[in-house]
Amino acid sequence: MEKLKHLIESQQFTPEILFYLFNKADELRLKTQETLKGKIMATLFYEPSTRTRLSFESAMLKLGGQVLSTENAKDFSSSVKGESLHDTSIVVSSYADVIVMRHYEDGAAKKAAEVSKVPIINAGDGKGQHPTQALLDMYTIYRELGRLNNLKVAMVGDLASGRTVRSLSYLLGKFTGNEIILVSPPHLRMKDDVKEYLKKHNTPLREESDINKILPEADIIYMVRTQKERISLEDYKKVEKQKTKLTISSKNFNLIKSDARIMHPLPKVDEIDLPVEVEQNDKRVAYFRQAENGLFIRMAFLDFMLG
Amino acid sequence: MEKLKHLIESQQFTPEILFYLFNKADELRLKTQETLKGKIMATLFYEPSTRTRLSFESAMLKLGGQVLSTENAKDFSSSVKGESLHDTSIVVSSYADVIVMRHYEDGAAKKAAEVSKVPIINAGDGKGQHPTQALLDMYTIYRELGRLNNLKVAMVGDLASGRTVRSLSYLLGKFTGNEIILVSPPHLRMKDDVKEYLKKHNTPLREESDINKILPEADIIYMVRTQKERISLEDYKKVEKQKTKLTISSKNFNLIKSDARIMHPLPKVDEIDLPVEVEQNDKRVAYFRQAENGLFIRMAFLDFMLG
Amino acid sequence: MEKLKHLIESQQFTPEILFYLFNKADELRLKTQETLKGKIMATLFYEPSTRTRLSFESAMLKLGGQVLSTENAKDFSSSVKGESLHDTSIVVSSYADVIVMRHYEDGAAKKAAEVSKVPIINAGDGKGQHPTQALLDMYTIYRELGRLNNLKVAMVGDLASGRTVRSLSYLLGKFTGNEIILVSPPHLRMKDDVKEYLKKHNTPLREESDINKILPEADIIYMVRTQKERISLEDYKKVEKQKTKLTISSKNFNLIKSDARIMHPLPKVDEIDLPVEVEQNDKRVAYFRQAENGLFIRMAFLDFMLG
Numbered sequence: 001m002e003k004l005k006h007l008i009e010s011q012q013f014t015p016e017i018l019f020y021l022f023n024k025a026d027e028l029r030l031k032t033q034e035t036l037k038g039k040i041m042a043t044l045f046y047e048p049s050t051r052t053r054l055s056f057e058s059a060m061l062k063l064g065g066q067v068l069s070t071e072n073a074k075d076f077s078s079s080v081k082g083e084s085l086h087d088t089s090i091v092v093s094s095y096a097d098v099i100v101m102r103h104y105e106d107g108a109a110k111k112a113a114e115v116s117k118v119p120i121i122n123a124g125d126g127k128g129q130h131p132t133q134a135l136l137d138m139y140t141i142y143r144e145l146g147r148l149n150n151l152k153v154a155m156v157g158d159l160a161s162g163r164t165v166r167s168l169s170y171l172l173g174k175f176t177g178n179e180i181i182l183v184s185p186p187h188l189r190m191k192d193d194v195k196e197y198l199k200k201h202n203t204p205l206r207e208e209s210d211i212n213k214i215l216p217e218a219d220i221i222y223m224v225r226t227q228k229e230r231i232s233l234e235d236y237k238k239v240e241k242q243k244t245k246l247t248i249s250s251k252n253f254n255l256i257k258s259d260a261r262i263m264h265p266l267p268k269v270d271e272i273d274l275p276v277e278v279e280q281n282d283k284r285v286a287y288f289r290q291a292e293n294g295l296f297i298r299m300a301f302l303d304f305m306l307g
Numbered sequence: 308m309e310k311l312k313h314l315i316e317s318q319q320f321t322p323e324i325l326f327y328l329f330n331k332a333d334e335l336r337l338k339t340q341e342t343l344k345g346k347i348m349a350t351l352f353y354e355p356s357t358r359t360r361l362s363f364e365s366a367m368l369k370l371g372g373q374v375l376s377t378e379n380a381k382d383f384s385s386s387v388k389g390e391s392l393h394d395t396s397i398v399v400s401s402y403a404d405v406i407v408m409r410h411y412e413d414g415a416a417k418k419a420a421e422v423s424k425v426p427i428i429n430a431g432d433g434k435g436q437h438p439t440q441a442l443l444d445m446y447t448i449y450r451e452l453g454r455l456n457n458l459k460v461a462m463v464g465d466l467a468s469g470r471t472v473r474s475l476s477y478l479l480g481k482f483t484g485n486e487i488i489l490v491s492p493p494h495l496r497m498k499d500d501v502k503e504y505l506k507k508h509n510t511p512l513r514e515e516s517d518i519n520k521i522l523p524e525a526d527i528i529y530m531v532r533t534q535k536e537r538i539s540l541e542d543y544k545k546v547e548k549q550k551t552k553l554t555i556s557s558k559n560f561n562l563i564k565s566d567a568r569i570m571h572p573l574p575k576v577d578e579i580d581l582p583v584e585v586e587q588n589d590k591r592v593a594y595f596r597q598a599e600n601g602l603f604i605r606m607a608f609l610d611f612m613l614g
Numbered sequence: 615m616e617k618l619k620h621l622i623e624s625q626q627f628t629p630e631i632l633f634y635l636f637n638k639a640d641e642l643r644l645k646t647q648e649t650l651k652g653k654i655m656a657t658l659f660y661e662p663s664t665r666t667r668l669s670f671e672s673a674m675l676k677l678g679g680q681v682l683s684t685e686n687a688k689d690f691s692s693s694v695k696g697e698s699l700h701d702t703s704i705v706v707s708s709y710a711d712v713i714v715m716r717h718y719e720d721g722a723a724k725k726a727a728e729v730s731k732v733p734i735i736n737a738g739d740g741k742g743q744h745p746t747q748a749l750l751d752m753y754t755i756y757r758e759l760g761r762l763n764n765l766k767v768a769m770v771g772d773l774a775s776g777r778t779v780r781s782l783s784y785l786l787g788k789f790t791g792n793e794i795i796l797v798s799p800p801h802l803r804m805k806d807d808v809k810e811y812l813k814k815h816n817t818p819l820r821e822e823s824d825i826n827k828i829l830p831e832a833d834i835i836y837m838v839r840t841q842k843e844r845i846s847l848e849d850y851k852k853v854e855k856q857k858t859k860l861t862i863s864s865k866n867f868n869l870i871k872s873d874a875r876i877m878h879p880l881p882k883v884d885e886i887d888l889p890v891e892v893e894q895n896d897k898r899v900a901y902f903r904q905a906e907n908g909l910f911i912r913m914a915f916l917d918f919m920l921g
Contacts, residue, residue, distance in 0.1 A: 032345075038646075040675055042668065051398060054349065054375050058402035061347055061373045066675045068668050071378055071685055086890075087881060087902075091665055094906040095672035115890075267394060276393075276422075288394075292401040339652075358705060361656065361682050365709035368654055368680045378685060574701060583700075583729075595701075599708035 003305060006113040006120045010131040010167040013138075015174060017304075018148075022139050024300035025293070032299075034064030035307040042068040042096035044088070045123075046103045051266060051291070052123050052133075056100045059298040063307075068096055086115055093117040098306055101125075119305055127161055127230065132301060133265055134167035136294040141220060143293065144261045144286050150177035154218040156211050157183075157246055157271055158239065159190040161227035164265040168222065169194045173201035180205040181214050185242050187235055188226075210245040215255035223248065223264045223271050223287075249273040261286040311612060313420040313427045317438040317474040320445075322481060324611075325455075329446050331607035332600070339606075341371030342614040349375040349403035351395070352430075353410045358573060358598070359430050359440075363407045366605035370614075375403055393422055400424040405613055408432075426612055434468055434537065439608060440572055441474035443601040448527060450600065451568045451593050457484035461525035463518050464490075464553055464578055465546065466497040468534035471572040475529065476501045480508035487512040488521050492549050494542055495533075517552040522562035530555065530571045530578050530594075556580040568593040618919060620727040620734045624745040624781040627752075629788060631918075632762075636753050638914035639907070646913075648678030649921040656682040656710035658702070659737075660717045665880060665905070666737050666747075670714045673912035677921075682710055699725055707731040712920055715739075733919055741775055741844065746915060747879055748781035750908040755834060757907065758875045758900050764791035768832035770825050771797075771860055771885055772853065773804040775841035778879040782836065783808045787815035794819040795828050799856050801849055802840075824859040829869035837862065837878045837885050837901075863887040875900040 001016055041060040043053050057067045089112035092099055101109050102123045109122030124130040142148055155165045159182055172178045182190050198205050208214055226239050264287040279285050308323055348367040350360050355378060364374045396419035399406055408416055409430045416429030431437040449455055462472045466489055479485045489497050505512050515521055533546050571594040586592050615630055655674040657667050671681045703726035706713055715723050716737045723736030738744040756762055769779045773796055786792045796804050812819050822828055840853050878901040893899050
């Protein structure tokens with residue numbers, strides 16, 4: 001199994017790599033190993049994302065490594081666009097053994113990888129990809145349901161802006177028997193490139209506009225937040241009007257199959273509105289376990305790339 | 308002596324715990340021990356407070372632990388209020404062994420503690436409490452004057468917004484023979500809940516408006532900053548007009564008893580206006596030693612909670 | 615060789631110290647040594663400068679030390695000016711073994727050093743100095759050209775605001791046979807104090823306005839960015855009009871001597887506009903190696919000061 005030089009997009013994960021990482025994550029969950037002692041990770045975040053950053057940093061520290069942290073790399077971006085990212089990537093790659101990068105522009109991670117002396121891990125670039133999120137999503141599905149194939153997966157919400165659903169779709173297309181249901185307001189549909197990829201990989205997909213219609217059949221209901229900051233105010237208001245068609249609450253929770261799971265990349269806002277008791281006790285609520293899985297799978301991935 | 312699960316308010320400190328921590332802090336001042344190797348602290352600051360954050364982080368590093376740092380957790384707070392803090396606490400408690408939280412809302416730490424899987428340490432919540440500040444204040448009084456009872460303690464300044472004076476009052480009420488003098492502009496008096504607590508604990512208190520009146524009698528003069536950011540502009544202007552009644556300067560410094568101490572949680576602005584020579588050489592100026600004590604008592608507390 | 619108590623300005627570096635540090639840096643480049651285990655560095659940045667901060671932090675971590683990081687220390691500066699820096703320096707010096715400070719005011723580092731209990735390293739103060747930048751610049755010149763004397767050094771750009779050119783000039787004046795050419799728009803000339811220093815040290819200098827005139831003769835072409843944030847809009851527009859006289863591009867690149875070097879403290883904007891192939895393959899482009907040298911020379915310096 002060949003190591004990855006950089007992690008730019010979820011398509012780079014073969015099933016072989018996925019299952020290797022799942023096993024490694026299970027192993028690290030039981031017993032931490034200091035395999036990255038003396039190594040330094042730089043988190044270079046041009047957009048704040050405390051959850052993702054802390055998850056990566058915790059993973060690195062638990063493996064015995066150290067962290068250079070950048071909560072807000074805007075002062076870099078004051079330089080001329082493109083040029084600046086180019087220079088920054090060269091310079092920061094002199095200081096660290098791996099760079100975890102979050103950027104507001106699609107394709108930023110790829111550009112950085114072209115010049116960096118050390119591995120770049122894409123932690124989200126614009127409306128592009130977020131491959132380690134897809135990795136933890138697949139890991140969660142596997143832990144929760146015991147398989148990555150023959151799944152009916154509904155993705156619900158603002159599918160136009162959500163990079164997590166893009167990255168996840170690419171991975172689901174690698175396994176047989178999966179079916180994807182895209183539930184979004186008509187003006188925030190998933191983009192064509194993902195749909196074409198799924199067609200090529202013989203993954204059936206259909207589009208819906210009302211969550212209540214798909215709750216009784218989905219194995220995985222993958223909810224995403226409306227990315228207010230990436231769409232127009234007008235588009236946002238349209239979503240508000242269709243709220244009930246895009247929300248899980250006490251009213252429709254019982255439509256969900258007993259062995260299905262609700263997932264969410266977090267942070268969630270009001271697209272999931274369930275009582276604390278349900279969140280804590282009903283096994284169909286998987287999103288907090290999903291977040292925790294992020295730590296262990298990122299440990300596994302860092303160990304795989306740098307160990 | 309039972310360990311605390313979370314630290315939310317200063318009332319949780321029994322005299323037994325206090326003296327245990329004072330001894331431990333004295334011990335760690337002489338010789339650092341790496342008792343928290345492999346442990347991770349997350350500092351989750353919704354309001355910046357570099358002093359408090361650095362003090363906690365330094366304490367953790369000196370004990371051999373590691374730190375996940377969040378200087379500015381506002382991106383979390385973009386989520387719906389309450390819900391967001393709830394989710395964040397669950398998620399971050401997956402990444403760390405202890406969370407140190409500063410929040411702009413009263414009661415935030417308590418809410419976080421309800422769902423966190425790891426100990427929450429309240430590092431200030433709104434106008435609520437700041438228990439480790441009270442801890443280092445008590446430690447300072449004990450180191451400086453050798454006792455925690457039979458003290459006349461004046462608290463001077465904006466007592467309506469200051470959470471440090473609230474937390475300190477709760478601890479002073481646990482010891483006998485203490486008397487508290489609350490010196491504030493009439494519109495920024497200490498709130499009733501603290502006054503009632505002190506009455507219940509038989510701690511005499513009186514209210515004054517002019518610092519010059521109490522300087523000759525107080526053992527501890529605890530100065531606080533006017534929290535401009537928490538009061539109205541009008542209220543702030545009223546304070547400005549009474550400045551001389553709320554300030555220690557060369558003019559009234561000599562009214563202070565020779566064995567008394569001036570304390571301040573810092574940062575101070577102009578409520579203390581003394582020459583550098585006095586600050587460096589007069590033993591009555593205790594606030595820089597007080598800040599340093601914060602490091603050692605936080606080391607002691609982290610060791611007590613996690614060691 | 616006496617250790618420095620604080621590092622405030624580049625004049626503090628004697629040739630003896632410089633060569634000691636160059637050797638140490640070469641040594642650490644080959645093999646890292648954990649000489650600062652148990653030591654803590656606080657980076658106190660009142661102005662963001664991710665490159666400088668990460669370089670120092672990486673250096674500290676590689677030497678086995680730990681880091682307290684402050685990307686944005688503005689909340690300190692909300693206190694009354696001067697007074698605040700004084701207090702902050704006292705307090706933070708209780709938490710760390712060394713403070714690396716970037717400040718927006720000239721002379722800030724010196725003020726901090728007056729009260730700090732631990733060494734202060736000036737990482738740039740206003741339009742003042744940036745001595746470790748000068749250190750890495752000298753190290754780069756020495757590595758690239760094998761000597762620090764008999765050099766014709768052109769400094770090009772906004773010489774009024776650039777603290778790096780100020781600090782570098784002071785060091786170049788310590789060696790014999792150097793000549794400095796100051797190329798700047800007439801309204802952004804180097805300040806008189808530096809010119810007088812160079813005169814006293816018998817270092818010839820002349821002023822020019824067009825880079826094309828000096829490219830064929832300079833051994834080192836040290837380019838600096840126009841510090842838009844430190845000059846008036848009107849002054850900035852004047853620079854824009856003289857752009858071609860202050861830029862290196864494909865058009866004038868071949869005027870440069872074959873054994874000369876282009877240096878830049880980075881970030882660069884458009885004052886250097888060369889194709890990626892040239893940047894990667896032409897040995898005259900030294901600025902990315904220069905940035906990398908910053909890591910090793912800072913390791914050497916930290917080891918020298920604290921080891």
